[in-house]
Amino acid sequence: MNFPNYFSDAEASFNEGDYVIFGVPYDKTGSFRRGTKKAPYSIRQASWNFESYDLLTEVDLKNLNIHDYGDLDINNDESSVMRQKVEEFVLRILDNKKIPISIGGEHTITVPIINAYKKKNKNIGVIVFDAHLDFKDTYENNPHSHACVVRRISDIIGVDNVVVLGVRSGTKDEFEEGQKSGLLHLNSFDIKRNGIEWALNQVSKKFKDKDIYITLDIDSIDPSFAPGTSTPEPFGLEPFDILSCIKKFSSKLIGSDIVEVCPPYDKGETAILAARILRYIIAEISLNKT
Ligand code: MN
Ligand code: MN
Secondary structure (H helix, E strand, C coil): CCCCCCCCCCECCCCCCCEEEEEECCCCCCCCCCCHHHHHHHHHHHHCCCCCEECCCCEEHHHCCEEEEEECCCCCCCHHHHHHHHHHHHHHHHHCCCEEEEEECCHHHHHHHHHHHHHCCCCEEEEEECCECCCCCCECCECCCHHHHHHHHHHHHCHHHEEEEEECECCHHHHHHHHHHCCEEEEHHHHHHHCHHHHHHHHHHHHCCCEEEEEEEHHHECCCCCCCECCCCCCCECHHHHHHHHHHHHHHEEEEEEECECHHHCCCHHHHHHHHHHHHHHHHHHHCCC
16 A cells, blocks of 8 residues: 655645655665665655654644655765755755754765754754764775764764764774774663663763754664664664653754665564654654744
8 A cells, every 4th residue: 555655744845844854765885785765765654654643742743844855866876966965955954944854865864964064053962873883984995885974973073972872883993993082882782781861861961952963773773673774783772762862852852864774674664663753753842842
């Protein structure tokens, strides 16, 4: 069965919208499994599973002004072209005082989004949920690989304004470099042992009053909940951990993305989870917008 190809309850025009959802169907640098470019479509379809009323926030999403722009036209572009298109579009969203909510695609789409905030002089902290440290300077001779995303974001806004949660994979060099440059990352084993609030309190101390952007690489969540991803990694976070983070920082949240959902390896549960988290992000932000 096919549902409309826009996110459920996203019926507002661009001008009316307080939240602008857009897809970036890009998966050129994927190294293990390809197919994340199909995620915007799958996640939109999955979004029709839900009631418009969100019990957790008591927000009815049909009463919010949500715009779904559709996908940016970037299918086979070189990385530099993709980055330019994403950055320009996010600048347009920020210029119009709207909140960008994007659907990847691979994780590299986050880099130009952060660049746009930087250009607008936004003083942001970025929370990266990821199984992978993504701190390689280059990967397969490509500094713009999905394995280098945290490094590139750190180049843009400074390593002090980035934290990575849920890490459980990376090279020894990568962890040593992260250590040397002072990157705060908390692995999934310590988060399991000490609880997500322990982790979120560290983030809170670090970012203080900064606005916050959350980029959710879906592989941060355990593959038993989110199997449909490009590079699955066991011993991950639980979906409830993500909710806790969104709730804790919702009053400061100025944008978010979900990346690395890979529909060819999904029976639908990963897309459903991603769609549900996106709906929750929007509902939570709306509570603080009045
Ligand atoms: Mn990643
Ligand atoms: Mn990852």
